[in-house]
Amino acid sequence: MNKKNSNNKTIVSLGIILVSLGLTYAPLPGVKQNIIVVSGTELQEPLQELETKFEQNNSNIDLQLKFQGSQDIVNNYIDRKNDFTPTILIPANEQTLEELETRWQAQNNSEAFYSQPQAIARTILVAVAWQERSKFIFPDGKFSWSNLERALQQRSWSKIADKNNWGSFDLVITNPTRSNSGQLALNLWLQSKARNSKMASSSQGLSVTKNATVDSFDSESLFSLIKSSIYQLPRSTDILLQEFISRGANDGDIAMVYESIALYRWSQAKISQGQPYQIYYPNPSVETVATAAIAKNIDRNTAKAANKFIKFIKQPEQQEVFVKYGFRSIIPNLNLASVPKSPWQQNIPGAMLNPSVTLQQPPDSQKTAEIQRLWSRVR
Incomplete structure (x- = not known):
């Protein structure tokens, strides 16, 4: 076999590998990416409003919301008591996620999250x-x-x-x-x-x-x-x-x-x-501080879609939705009283x-x- 034919076969083999990887991690046309968000109940109303808005702007992603007590979020995930696979976990605070991570690493000897958890509301x-x-x-x-x-x-x-x-x-x-x-x-x-x-x-x-x-x-x-x-x-x-x-x-x-x-x-x-x-x-x-983390036991494409949602809810327009429901924004200079329908306008x-x-x-x-x-x- 001459050197030219050998090089051609190598290129073809590499091409097959790249195509296979693309099929593994790229969404198929017409197939929706499913994201399951498990959150504390205190976030239920704002997340439901943001769910509709996010799906309107991302028709290829199907967002599902589940609500549990913050300690239940940890225990159900660690003990695998859910009848679904969570994509994003949002308990009441970062410390709860730290507990989850410590327990996960002790039991599985691996990372619990895809990346550093991110604050979304206070x-x-x-x-x-x-x-x-x-x-x-x-x-x-x-x-x-x-x-x-x-x-x-x-x-x-x-x-x-x-x-x-x-x-x-x-x-x-x-x-x-x-x-x-x-x-x-x-x-x-x-x-x-x-x-x-x-x-x-x-x-x-x-x-x-x-x-x-x-x-x-x-x-x-x-x-x-x-x-x-x-x-x-x-x-x-x-x-x-x-x-x-x-x-x-x-x-x-x-x-x-x-x-x-x-x-x-x-x-x-x-x-x-x-x-x-x-x-x-x-x-x-x-x-x-309600903090969102992307669970590790999902594929990369799902994790990418999950990260897109977290970035979405951290934007100023979406932060105003949280304010409308009584939360304090993670954006330091956002005037709480100036947000439309802000509860800080109601003389409570x-x-x-x-x-x-x-x-x-x-x-x-x-x-x-x-x-x-x-x-x-x-x-």
Whole structure:
């Protein structure tokens, strides 16, 4: 065989390989690329609106949305409990994705995501309370964990405010073994207990030997009190707030939720219950940043389409959609109050464009796991 024929055969072989690769990673004409987005329920409304817009501009991509509590997103993915293959995962914050990545690498010895997760929207943990009742819990207009704990200990409005017809005092949080907002609320409460313990000991000239850490007796006592005071634990934050609104004051007095859904659903409360609720910002509170990651166990072409969607929702026009639903944009110079239909234009009681509170990052995965274990253990 001469050298020219050998070179021709090599070129043909390379051509066949390139064509095969093209067929593997390039979409076939007329075939839609399927993307399954698994998100926390707090993002349901904005993502549904953006889904329609994205598919109109990308007719070759079929977007499917699934909604779960943030901790469920992690557990269902790691334990392979979903009856579908997720493409994009968007829990409430980056720390939840870090937990997922750590657990995935420990079990599979491989990367969990195609690329670095990307922030898409921000919000803050707040409390919502019916105005008529909250003034007895927070008489100075400021949120207080110790006042809330005292109300739980008194249990009934007859003891709290001599209101016999108001029934029991009811706090509402999400299930901390399934949802991020419940975990954040318990962590902030523990921090408050630790600060108060330290201040009391210091004022009495005592050395501080035990703060309210997750493993302390104070924590067990607090968690037991909270657990015994809650009738039902919703699995996700948006479901919690919808139930809080529909059931009214007799089934829930104060709820811990995200600012985004508290702002967005405020008008629903005003209409269905004939009264608005008040928003309170704990100080400190937690800023949680919804973060999107592309799952690794998909093909490259699907990952490429997924990245296209993430880039789409980060653009200014789409960020304004998030603002309309009460989220704070990841674009620093975007004026929240100037966005059409912005909730910051509605004079919602207690809502703050620039809250005068310290904002923390969510607790790391180790602290979150400790909170879940203690919650599951106490009675």
